[in-house]
Amino acid sequence: MKIQPRVPWQVKYIALVLIWGSSFLLMKVGLEAMSAVQISALRILSGAVVLLGLLLAGGGRLPTGARVWGHLFVCGFFLGALPFTLFALSETRISSALAGIGNAATPIATVLATLAILPGERATGRRLVAVGVGFAGVVTIMQPWTATDRPDLVGFSMALAGGASYGIGWTYNRRFLSGVDLGGLSQPAATLATALVLMVPLVLGWALVQPEGLAAIWAYDLEGAGAWPWLPLAATLVLGLVGTGFAYMLQFDVVRGAGPVVGSTITYLIPVVSVLLGVLVLDEHLGPWQVVGFVVVLAAAAVINRRPRPAEPVVPDREEARATRDPVPRASR
Numbered sequence: 001m002k003i004q005p006r007v008p009w010q011v012k013y014i015a016l017v018l019i020w021g022s023s024f025l026l027m028k029v030g031l032e033a034m035s036a037v038q039i040s041a042l043r044i045l046s047g048a049v050v051l052l053g054l055l056l057a058g059g060g061r062l063p064t065g066a067r068v069w070g071h072l073f074v075c076g077f078f079l080g081a082l083p084f085t086l087f088a089l090s091e092t093r094i095s096s097a098l099a100g101i102g103n104a105a106t107p108i109a110t111v112l113a114t115l116a117i118l119p120g121e122r123a124t125g126r127r128l129v130a131v132g133v134g135f136a137g138v139v140t141i142m143q144p145w146t147a148t149d150r151p152d153l154v155g156f157s158m159a160l161a162g163g164a165s166y167g168i169g170w171t172y173n174r175r176f177l178s179g180v181d182l183g184g185l186s187q188p189a190a191t192l193a194t195a196l197v198l199m200v201p202l203v204l205g206w207a208l209v210q211p212e213g214l215a216a217i218w219a220y221d222l223e224g225a226g227a228w229p230w231l232p233l234a235a236t237l238v239l240g241l242v243g244t245g246f247a248y249m250l251q252f253d254v255v256r257g258a259g260p261v262v263g264s265t266i267t268y269l270i271p272v273v274s275v276l277l278g279v280l281v282l283d284e285h286l287g288p289w290q291v292v293g294f295v296v297v298l299a300a301a302a303v304i305n306r307r308p309r310p311a312e313p314v315v316p317d318r319e320e321a322r323a324t325r326d327p328v329p330r331a332s333r
Helices: 009-021 023-030 036-057 066-090 096-102 105-117 125-142 153-176 186-208 213-218 231-258 260-268 270-280 288-305 318-325
Strands: none
Touching: 009 023, 009 231, 009 260, 009 270, 023 066, 023 096, 023 231, 023 270, 036 066, 036 186, 036 231, 066 096, 066 153, 066 186, 096 153, 096 270, 096 288, 105 125, 105 153, 105 260, 105 288, 125 153, 125 288, 186 213, 186 231, 260 270, 260 288, 270 288
């Protein structure tokens, strides 16, 4: 019996770009009735439930060893707790489109983290120039030469830090956990589980400084939600179940099907989707300098992700080839 082919990786690639690109829109909708900390915590909780459930259902297991889990907690911080919270906080001050642009800082931060964390790794001159161009694009977006039309610097800095956190986390993962992954959903499930543990003290500390106390953890602003009172909650659950849990599965399938080089290009397509959704759905807009800076950052990210062409093999001429095949002179035979 002929086995039907699985869904092509190209379809999963497009789905992953759309899912992660829409996450900034979903966070903005969630903020209408929930706080940034609530959104981050619920996102990680629902995503972890999905991955752990699928891992157990498939007969998989989590990594073992205290040292491994110590590294997983670092990854859980940089790949989950920190960026998810920073992106949600940033959208309390800036648009979802602008927050999505901050995600383009990931490849730039990856180059710098590689130089600092991975021994023996060297960045090419092309990539270092691209990093400098990327920083120029960021400065263009922030517009330090004006005090009126520029975006909220604190909010955009949070988005940039969230994007940079991914670059640090994935580089750290490559340095310390590349040899202990059990395959499948083992490592991503463990990463989200550690992120969930790290969120507990953050949520409790945040709740204790709120007027409602611990009741703030499950507080929900029905009036702020408007005509669709449960839409913010639904958006946050979709963000966690699909945009965090299900998306991890797609990411692994894309890397397995197309390789890490193609998989890495998702990073700079996500802001394109976030900007389009912000403009078309939420009626957001970007200023001219922000558009220029956005294009510069995307171009820098594309250059950073591009791999150099392999060197063409040197083909010896006919006499050299004959000498290689026949090292003993004919006259001496």
